[in-house]
Amino acid sequence: MSREAARNHETIVVGAGLAGSLTAVYLARRGFRVRVLERRGDPRAPGAKEEGRSINLGLSQRGIVALREVGLLERLAPLTVPMRGRVVHLPDGTLRFQPYGLAEDQILHSILRHDLNVALVDEAERLGVEFSWGQRVTAVDRTKPAVTTDDQAVHTADLVVGADGAFSAVRTHLGRGLRMDLHQEFLEWGYKELLIPVGDDGEPRTELRALHVWPGDEGLIVAHPNADGSLTATVFLPFEGEHGFAGLTEAGRVREFFARRFPDTLTLIPDVVEQFLAHPPASLVTVRTAPWHVTTDDGRGVVLIGDAAHAVYPFFGQGMNAAFEDCSVLNRCLATHPHDLPQALAAFEDSRRPHTDVLAELSKRNFVELRDKLRSPLFTVRKKVDLALHRLLPNAWVPLYTLIAHTTVPYGEALARARRQDRLLGGVTAALTGAALAGLTHRLQAKGR
Ligand SMILES: Cc1cc2nc3c(=O)[nH]c(=O)nc-3n(C[C@H](O)[C@H](O)[C@H](O)COP(=O)(O)OP(=O)(O)OC[C@H]3O[C@@H](n4cnc5c(N)ncnc54)[C@H](O)[C@@H]3O)c2cc1C
Incomplete structure (x- = not known):
């Protein structure tokens, strides 16, 4: 098949979780014929809510942008609860409120995973996506590409999207016989x-x-x-x-x-x-892997997305948001290379992987922050100074948390910028401490005289 003829119209998405169902929506909107294979039952079936993971999730800017792009944000709004900051509960019963940001829209939105998933599946179906429930993918042949399900059926496609989560079967099979990096912690x-x-x-x-x-x-x-x-x-x-x-x-x-x-x-x-x-x-697992995609000479391919490509600890509340951002970026790459699937998949991986690798590190770091630092008065003061500087210089000084949660600045750029600010903040803190110590010494000397 020529690259032009392939045009990746026939697509199999493995996994109808958050990344799988949103990417199905994007692809269907591009005119792809999409079939989703999901090992679980239909989340809309009676009783499904109780069986599945019921946790709710914090939706932030990256996820919001993607949901807005596919026209779902307004429909989901009534299902969300806005969160304007953190209430820290201290062992002595004291509560301390820390706002997320300064602007009215610098808030997170809490939503039930189930409600969000159902809305995405409904929308995908409305756009013509076919869902096959209770179909576990057990093997992937990247040379065709094709996937096999547990009923031994083989499904070939122009594009296979592995959206099957942190313990992805697609990732395992994609890597067989390849020099594939896999770091799991x-x-x-x-x-x-x-x-x-x-x-x-x-x-x-x-x-x-x-x-x-x-x-x-x-x-x-x-x-x-x-x-x-x-x-x-x-x-x-x-x-x-x-x-x-x-x-x-x-x-x-x-x-x-x-x-x-x-x-x-x-x-x-x-x-x-x-x-x-x-x-x-x-x-809880962190997964980093490379490559995320493999293509055939005749222009077909397999690609990983969401947790299958980059599972992170949940302490920055970014796993789903990063997965939704993946869907948006993949869609953009397919638009930029409409007749060249290998180029589109390569552009997708190039533009995402370095940044989700940074996110993995940031998510580990935030575990330490939540566990060890949140109660520290010094840490609270530093956070306050960070926010005060942001208030003073809203564009020039933006705290790391704000960059990650309330903007779409790529994760790696956000970290680089925060490090520059940290160095300055460290200098300012050292200067202030130095000045305070000098003042104290002066007063003590004066008393001694
Ligand atoms: C405790 C906790 C709290 C979190 N809080 C947040 C938060 O506040 N904000 C945030 O952004 N993220 C959060 N996350 C992360 C978020 O849940 C994940 O990043 C997100 O679910 C990833 O979506 P996904 O579609 O890639 O994977 P999943 O949601 O895991 O979906 C994968 C789907 O693939 C299916 N599947 C798996 N294997 C196969 C197979 N072989 N064949 C067919 N189907 C298969 C599964 O059944 C599932 O439906 C949290 C995670 C945890 C654990």
Whole structure:
């Protein structure tokens, strides 16, 4: 098939999660014939919501831009809860509010994964995408390309998109016999989800319009608000140790641990012990890999997208947002190279991979920030100075968090810029500290005289 004839019209997307269903929407809008193979059942089927991962997610600028591009943002707005900043819960019961940014639109939006997924699948179907549920892909032949499902059916296509998540089967098969890099790292901490229900009066038990964080080096909780007034709290703990998941298997110890580390959760989650003991912990993984794509001589190809290409720890709230940005960038590359799929896939990987590699590092770093630094007064002061400088020089000085969450500046550029600012901030802090010390010495000397 010539490159022109291929025109990648026949497309198989593996995985109907967030990246798979959004990329199906983009491709269908470009006129591609798209079939999505998903190992799970239809998320719209009765009972599906309870079976799946129910966690809610923080949608930020990169995800918002992609959803706006495909015309879904307004439809999703009523399902979201705006979060204007973080409420930090300290062990002594004090709450400290830290705004996300200065501008009115510098907020995050909390949304249920299920609601978002269903909206994307509905939209893809409306555009003619065919979904095959309960179809697990078990093999990929990158030379055709073709995928095999667990019923032994072989599906050939011009373009195969591997959107099958962090433990991607497409990635595994793509790499066979290739010099493919694969770096996979599990965090020594895992997570469980707990529901903070609405109060007996039907009202939220705590401030709804914020992300809630209980920082700490022994454990960490992050809670996103839901549209019905409840919040979903994710408890992150070490897997091992007395105060890790391995040691917290008995009701008395669990209660004692929450009472000591996160006292206000006992009021916010009346059945915290029962919920905590109801499910096993889940793990968190970082994946970096290369290449993300392989093409054939006659212009067809396989490409990875979303977590299949770059799974990151959730501590910067960017996994889904980066996956949505992938979909948007892939769409742009296909528009720039409409008759050359290999060029389009190469341009996609070139423009994304260096930046998602940076995101992986930033997400690790934010784990340390949430765990160790958030309670530190010095850290809080530094954050305040950062925001004050942003207020003073809105375009020249932009904090890293703002660049990542509230702009679409590529991750690598955001980090480079933040490092320059950090050096300056360090200099300013050192100068101020030096001046303060000099003043103190002067006063002490004067007293001594
Ligand atoms: C605790 C936690 C909190 C998070 N919070 C946030 C947040 O606030 N903001 C944010 O941006 N991101 C967040 N993330 C990250 C986000 O969940 C992921 O980045 C996002 O789900 C990636 O989407 P995906 O479509 O690439 O993968 P997935 O959502 O994992 O979807 C992959 C799909 O492929 C299917 N599949 C897998 N294997 C096969 C196969 N062999 N054949 C067919 N189908 C298959 C799966 O069933 C699934 O439907 C969080 C993650 C976690 C774990």
